[in-house]
Amino acid sequence: MKRRLFFCLFVLPSFSWAQLNFSEHIAPIIYNKCTSCHRAGEIGPMPFTNYNEVAAYGSMISFTTQTRVMPPWQPDKSYSSLLDERGLTQQEIDDIASWVNNGMPQGNPTLEPPLPNFPTGSQLGQPDMTLHMSEQYEHLGNNQDMYRVFVLPVNIPADKTVKAIEFRPGNKKIVHHAILALDTTGQGRVRDQNDPGYGYTSFSGFGFNPTEDTWYGWAPGTTPRYYPTNIGKRLYRNADVLVQMHYAPYPVNEKDSSSVNIFFDNNNQVTRHEIIAPISPLNLTNGPFVIPANTVKSFKGRLRVPADVSLVSVFPHMHLLGQSWKIYAVRPGNDTVNLISIPEWDFNWQGFYHFPRLVKLPANTWIYAEATFDNTTNNPYNPNDPPINVSWGESTRDEMYLTYVSFVPYQAGDEDIVLSQPGELAIQRMKTKMYPVYPNPASGEVQLGYMLAEQGDVKIELLDINGKRVKYLLEGRRYLPGQHQLSFGTEGLSGGLYLIQLQTGSQTIQQKLIVH
Ligand code: HEC
Structure with missing residues (x-):
């Protein structure tokens, strides 16, 4: 053990001196976070599929990532969580900046990861x-x-x-x-x-x-x-x-x-x-929908949910005077569910935003949609100079206050349906469970797999036949939904029957293990 530590101390400083290079450090970030859009046939204006293409835009890439303009993601991540969230970690942003500052060394091209396997003609696979x-x-x-x-x-x-x-x-x-x-x-x-x-x-x-x-x-x-x-x-x-x-x-x-x-x-x-319903100026509590010249004006609309429904997604829409959206639901009994907040509206980035699980809204829930419009000269996108009174219309010079709400009638169990994690497209119905340990009976290393339906603290214990804890296999850590694995050894255990117990949330699951 001591020798290992010494080895680390010896090796680490030479890493920190090493410059970041494209092949080993930058390509994995760009290929995973940018190339899905920045390649032939997709919406990014220039391709980022090799060193030369990326280096040609180095300083712009550094600028757009530091300002978090790229990868594009408008909703406020602290208000609600949504599927397909895009973003870079601070470390990734810093790495790109320091690579660009150091003259964008390529490094050894044979160490570059291959491009992910992007589908062509579709993001989803082969259409019917x-x-x-x-x-x-x-x-x-x-x-x-x-x-x-x-x-x-x-x-x-x-x-x-x-x-x-x-x-x-x-x-x-x-x-x-x-x-x-x-x-x-x-x-x-x-x-x-x-x-x-x-x-x-x-x-x-x-x-x-x-x-x-x-x-x-x-x-x-x-x-x-x-x-x-x-x-x-x-x-x-x-x-x-x-x-x-x-x-x-x-x-x-x-x-x-x-x-x-x-x-x-x-x-x-x-x-x-799926049913799609609009929240429009007809739902305003402070209409009519007119944004006078030289004012910043907020509108608040609400839609009553007539029967129990499960919310799938929302699609807020406005034009160039748009500044922000905040959409939330208030269930009977005043329980508020944050749906989406877009603090800096960008006309170029809109769409259906999906929730990580279906959101149950009982009958008589109100969905509130608050939107703010800036019709002053401070708004650089104001299409009218000088500003004029603006109301509803289809042209980009007119405005809209519109949120599409997509839902289905509620069915028992909907709240247990976890939609896929960001990036994955398949949808699964997950249940918290433990897979059978392997091998069993065991002597030596044992593999244990489990599935979590939702994020939470997980505790896994090895109990003896009387239910007394022999040891923790995993203790109270937060895990994301999905499949997880761990392994442990039977060394030091006397032969016989044991129980493996997993606890998360209010659930307790047990299975037997024979050690010989
Ligand atoms: C979801 C698709 C998408 C992703 C992911 C994406 N981009 Fe973009 N990118 C675009 C589009 C579309 C434009 C053009 C936008 C515009 O002109 O407003 C753009 C423009 C740019 C520009 C040019 C900016 C300008 O002012 O003209 C740079 C540089 C850029 N992206 C870098 C990146 C980097 C770096 C990443 C990954 C960290 C990334 N992009 C991820 C779609 C994307």
């Missing part, structure tokens, strides 16, 4: 069906917004249920966001025929009420996901998927061809269909 725009659309370079609806016929032999929807923007320079609707009335097709060119212009929604007017929504930064557990969406065989595309103002003509990937419910899991 891809709906393409049948023509390219040319967005005119007149520095004006365009809202254009494209009609994508579905044409499948029978109605289906869907486990995931993924919007794939074509031309990332101009595609600003997309709202998808499902329509069986044919009215979208009629509007398309009556409007010259591909698709039809519609600044206000779809121009009529489609069968399901918010089927899906996409904005830069939206992470596609499978719907959890037995939740999904309907897709009718004769339906059209209507895609209302917001093309941003741009100085030159640009073409776009976007697509929609659809993943069917091939295992017939879906028994509940």
